[in-house]
Amino acid sequence: xxxxxxxxxxxxxxxxxxxxxxxxxxxxxxxxxxxxxxxxxxxxxxxxxxxxxxxxxxxxxxxxxxxxxxxxxxxxxxxxxxxxxxxxxxxxxxxxxxxxxxxxxxxxxxxxxxxxxxxxxxxxxxxxxxxxxxxxxxxxxxxxxxxxxxxxxxxxxxxxxxxxxxxxxxxxxxxxxxxxxxxxxxxxxxxxxxxxxxxxxxxxxxxxxxxxxxxxxxxxxxxxxxxxxxxxxxxxxxxxxxxxxxxxxxxxxxxxxxxxxxxxxxxxxxxxxxxxxxxxxxxxxxxxxxxxxxxxxxxxxxxxxxxxxxxxxxxxxxxxxxxxxxxxxxxxxxxxxxxxxxxxxxxxxxxxxxxxxxxxxxxxxxxxxxxxxxxxxxxxxxxxxxxxxxxxxxxxxxxxxxxxxxxxxxxxxxxxxxxxxxxxxxxxxxxxxxxxxxxxxxxxxxxxxxxxxxxxxxxxxxxxxxxxxxxxxxxxxxxxxxxxxxxxxxxxxxxxxxxxxxxxxxxxxxxxxxxxxxxxxxxxxxxxxxxxxxxxxxxxxxxxxxxxxxxxxxxxxxxxxxxxxxxxxxxxxxxxxxxxxxxxxxxxxxxxxxxxxxxxxxxxxxxxxxxxxxxxxxxxxxxxxxxxxxxxxxxxxxxxxxxxxxxxxxxxxxxxxxxxxxxxxxxxxxxxxxxxxxxxxxxxxxxxxxxxxxxxxxxxxxxxxxxxxxxxxxxxxxxxxx
Numbered sequence: 001x002x003x004x005x006x007x008x009x010x011x012x013x014x015x016x017x018x019x020x021x022x023x024x025x026x027x028x029x030x031x032x033x034x035x036x037x038x039x040x041x042x043x044x045x046x047x048x049x050x051x052x053x054x055x056x057x058x059x060x061x062x063x064x065x066x067x068x069x070x071x072x073x074x075x076x077x078x079x080x081x082x083x084x085x086x087x088x089x090x091x092x093x094x095x096x097x098x099x100x101x102x103x104x105x106x107x108x109x110x111x112x113x114x115x116x117x118x119x120x121x122x123x124x125x126x127x128x129x130x131x132x133x134x135x136x137x138x139x140x141x142x143x144x145x146x147x148x149x150x151x152x153x154x155x156x157x158x159x160x161x162x163x164x165x166x167x168x169x170x171x172x173x174x175x176x177x178x179x180x181x182x183x184x185x186x187x188x189x190x191x192x193x194x195x196x197x198x199x200x201x202x203x204x205x206x207x208x209x210x211x212x213x214x215x216x217x218x219x220x221x222x223x224x225x226x227x228x229x230x231x232x233x234x235x236x237x238x239x240x241x242x243x244x245x246x247x248x249x250x251x252x253x254x255x256x257x258x259x260x261x262x263x264x265x266x267x268x269x270x271x272x273x274x275x276x277x278x279x280x281x282x283x284x285x286x287x288x289x290x291x292x293x294x295x296x297x298x299x300x301x302x303x304x305x306x307x308x309x310x311x312x313x314x315x316x317x318x319x320x321x322x323x324x325x326x327x328x329x330x331x332x333x334x335x336x337x338x339x340x341x342x343x344x345x346x347x348x349x350x351x352x353x354x355x356x357x358x359x360x361x362x363x364x365x366x367x368x369x370x371x372x373x374x375x376x377x378x379x380x381x382x383x384x385x386x387x388x389x390x391x392x393x394x395x396x397x398x399x400x401x402x403x404x405x406x407x408x409x410x411x412x413x414x415x416x417x418x419x420x421x422x423x424x425x426x427x428x429x430x431x432x433x434x435x436x437x438x439x440x441x442x443x444x445x446x447x448x449x450x451x452x453x454x455x456x457x458x459x460x461x462x463x464x465x466x467x468x469x470x471x472x473x474x475x476x477x478x479x480x481x482x483x484x485x486x487x488x489x490x491x492x493x494x495x496x497x498x499x500x501x502x503x504x505x506x507x508x509x510x511x512x513x514x515x516x517x518x519x520x521x522x523x524x525x526x527x528x529x530x531x532x533x534x535x536x537x538x539x540x541x542x543x544x545x546x547x548x549x550x551x552x553x554x555x556x557x558x559x560x561x562x563x564x565x566x567x568x569x570x571x572x573x574x575x576x577x578x579x580x581x582x583x584x585x586x587x588x589x590x591x592x593x594x595x596x597x598x599x600x601x602x603x604x605x606x607x608x609x610x611x612x613x614x615x616x617x618x619x620x621x622x623x624x625x626x627x628x629x630x631x632x633x634x635x636x637x638x639x640x641x642x643x644x645x646x647x648x649x650x651x652x653x654x655x656x657x658x659x660x661x662x663x664x665x666x667x668x669x670x671x672x673x674x675x676x677x678x679x680x681x682x683x684x685x686x687x688x689x690x691x692x693x694x695x696x697x698x699x700x701x702x703x704x705x706x707x708x709x710x711x712x713x714x715x716x717x718x719x720x721x722x
Contacts, residue, residue, distance in 0.1 A: 064094065079121070086136060331447050350423060399515050516686075588681070
């Protein structure tokens, strides 16, 4: 994701105001800054919800405005922890609110309001701490003024300002109004890690009680007054459209209000979802299946294979890999393939919109508020200040809710109906009309010297570009390479003197998008499986070879050693059980995983144990880190064992969890997560648990059977004993 917005500390700390008897602090208000209710409040007296990251009320409640979407990854707790730490807040008083869609809440690393790329903590690590530090300085100044003492003689403790010399103490609630009348300091010193009292602690998540007692409102729960419900019949083929629609029977279904064409297909709008679904089933649509009607998975693979015989755009070139391969004592070659994958979020795509002549409101489980707002603006013709995005809880995101097709459905339906409309996708809609993780075809070669050490590494990646699909890179002919296509292969830390990676963009026409851990999700499987092939060809222990190649890279070597030690690498295992390992370095973090696997006579694979070590820099909440590693392992194992979207007749063949299988409880391995101590800046945790799982499992399968898995998903028929 390109486009980085830099905000100076001074600009960030510019806004301080007294609001409703409390203190408000946040980034400088930009034009069009609005509250969740949609009315501009800057400069108004009385209680309101400002575009700010922090509000301290006179009753002592501390409210943090969270700029990122909560989709289970824990940002509704980790981001408030950043503010609360520097504020010296009493954690029991901390609450959070979801930020509205506004430029004020743009992700500094992504240049827009977007949750993705495991950037939430990394992006707001400094801005939110600065907000808390400045507020703390203002509270101290207010207390010092009230007591007639120097601010330097006061300190903060758990939501209070204390003057120890006199024994006086005031709560933040008591100081809030006075602090709000003070100028915002130009600088605000931040704590050093040894001073942290909140960060690094396993605090309970702020959103858990809401989800336990049912108060949590997910996108599918949105129900503005008078809302209708809709579902959309879509052309099964990519790029197809309706040629003829007979909606007479659909309109006779009780509860159906209307049938209207929208960009994605034929929309049936009704009083209830059941009525909309029955009306949809009654439609008679003749489809124009378009130019991709003959597309199949085999044809895609053939096109990729042909493209792989041509030169690509260079993503990394060190030394002379071709020359080193020609003179190598031993050469190995391999082809690795990965399929398209669906996101399969537990909450299917949905969105609710209310469009009038002067205003558009959207309630949705979204990752990309900026893009959702712009989509609604384009459809309605309304200016930005008249389009309001209400971010709901997300029942999983995985990158899928960074798209806006489901937003467009709701806005178009509401515009046509003249009433609020909630559009709900079925599971079949969700799986057959996704923006898929790209399928790729990859050729790899390695050269080894007489001692079995790799001297050359050459890789060629063929597949569609996510960035090109989203218009972020106009052409790869100018030498630009989509970073999501090569990450995990072009940025390996292993020290191999001759290293060459190329990328060839090939676009079959299947829509692609960001899938949890993006390019690393497939390229780590390819790279780490091939590294095991190199180890075997050179008669090297796969762990020791990696250690040697990481001699000058302490962080990835550290997680590798920790995972291997905790897993007992090299120690005996029960009969029939074998180990495999892999490592990766996605999103500013370093992860290594060791798995224990057995393979039955029928070729079925059982993963018994996963040992995961992560170095994600400074910890925010270790419970969240552990949970995200566990969740990533489940996601990665599901994809490795079952994930496959196949194409026939220009359409996706899978449609529900019967043919797009999820990992079941009985197949869940024991998982151990070990977090390395670090003083480095925080790295990502939402995605880094995914990439290493598949190669670790496949490397263990090789140890068990002597068979290499070079194509996912793992197929029992390929491992079945004769």
